[in-house]
Amino acid sequence: MRALNVPAAGEQPQLSDVPTPVPTEGTVLIRVKAAGLNPIDNAVAAGMLAHWGLPYQYPTVIGRDAAGVVEAVGEGVDHVKVGDEVLGHVLLAPPISAGTLAEYALLPAAAVTKKPAGLDFTTAAALPLAGASAVQVIDAIHPQPGQTVLVNGASGGVGSFVVQLLAARGVKVVATGKARDTARLKDLGATQVVDHTAGPVADQVRALYPDGVDALINLHGMDPSAVPLGAVRQGGKVSGVAAVPDEATLSAAGLTGGSVMAMPVREVLAPLAEQAAAGKLQVVVSDVLPLERAAEGLGRLATGGAGGKLVVTL
Ligand SMILES: NC(=O)c1ccc[n+]([C@@H]2O[C@H](COP(=O)([O-])OP(=O)(O)OC[C@H]3O[C@@H](n4cnc5c(N)ncnc54)[C@H](OP(=O)(O)O)[C@@H]3O)[C@@H](O)[C@H]2O)c1
Structure with missing residues (x-):
């Protein structure tokens, strides 16, 4: 064949x-x-x-x-x-x-x-x-209706499902994407779109949510130190199928969570x-x-x- x-x-x-x-x-x-x-x-x-x-x-x-x-x-x-x-x-x-x-x-x-x-x-x-990854990274953070979740890497294959599945649960989604992705991500259910090429994602999210978002789903990159943990409030949750900092790093930042194998x-x-x-x-x-x-x-x-x-x- x-x-x-x-x-x-x-x-x-x-x-x-x-x-x-x-x-x-x-x-x-x-x-x-x-x-x-x-x-x-x-x-x-x-x-x-x-x-x-x-x-x-x-x-x-x-x-x-x-x-x-x-x-x-x-x-x-x-x-x-x-x-x-x-x-x-x-x-x-x-x-x-x-x-x-x-x-x-x-x-x-x-x-x-x-x-x-x-x-x-x-x-x-x-x-x-991509679909199973989306279901499983969301399950890992147990988001509640009305909470806000940052999806980093939202413009890709997994992210397009994550944004929709979160929005369907009544979760507010802050999605990352380039300017050309904004309309598409909003159409999928994102409340706000942050352009990751326009400056540090964590800073941009804190400008929108000074107290930080409730959770972060990371779908981009291999470097755990580049994950925008600073966007998440104390006590918040983190999951992802791309890089996720280890438990000790999350704990030091007042966060819980870990990576998911789809x-x-x-x-x-x-x-x-x-x-x-x-x-x-x-x-x-x-x-x-x-x-x-x-x-x-x-x-x-x-x-x-x-x-x-x-x-x-x-
Ligand atoms: N562990 C597992 O079980 C599992 C399962 C599935 C996927 N994964 C991993 O999860 C990741 C996502 O998978 P995918 O299928 O969604 O890949 P993908 O379609 O390539 O999506 C990745 C997205 O990240 C965006 N991006 C690039 N640079 C960024 C930055 N600096 N900040 C934020 N976003 C950025 C890309 O946008 P542009 O295209 O505009 O650059 C792209 O839309 C990959 O690393 C993949 O290997 C792991």
Whole structure:
């Protein structure tokens, strides 16, 4: 099958033929119709997961999110059957080798759910990792209606879901984004938009909320010291899927919280897909590319400015 893959350690991703995966116990083989791109795909392509203790097996197929049609199921899988239209995610598990930027993808059954008829494949493929991350970073701070939450990195794939899901709970959202993102973020439910290129985010937020906001969700960057903790009031909460300072640093700032590792399991994906199909959750797909241009899409994610989800169609 055709797949965007890294043939061997240290090599660049290339589009070439690799063996079609064979379903094993607890897995679902799908014919991929669309695959959503995520920053983790660039980390996988660069071999970075090996440094986190996750060994690779080559060829390594890139991509983790997908929507498609069930081609075969392994033993023990009874919630989907051949011919079902589904969406899902390749959960991170060693050795890293399965991916979704391919004609066929092998997904763990735990992360596969039926696609509602009202949701097209492209939109469904944009949901899994970003949508689940959004649900799980919000759950981590238990926001109450009327509270104010700063979302740093709100203009990206995860942020577009976080802003909507917080606003739907009656939470006031201060979102970061460049000037060009302001209208879109307000349309998604942000109360205020702070331009992170116009000065320190914490200072800008304190100018709006002198007592500080109730919580911060961080969706940008790898450097914990760059997280705008100064925006949050004493006793406030912090979560994020990007950099989050350690417990000692948070505690010294009078804050609690920690980082979240997203798990796009089907119990999380199914309600998100239903909400999207019912038009209650906007899925911001900023561009759709053919498999031949998937590497270009990954390059755009790495350099910034994607402005939502990039999806590859097959
Ligand atoms: N741990 C996990 O389970 C998990 C799961 C999902 C995602 N993640 C991580 O979470 C992060 C967000 O993911 P994503 O899919 O939403 O990525 P994304 O689509 O690339 O979004 C990141 C956003 O941050 C914005 N940004 C750039 N510089 C900024 C700054 N100085 N201050 C505030 N915002 C800034 C970018 O805007 P521009 O495009 O305009 O530059 C972009 O919209 C990534 O680091 C990803 O690796 C982790």
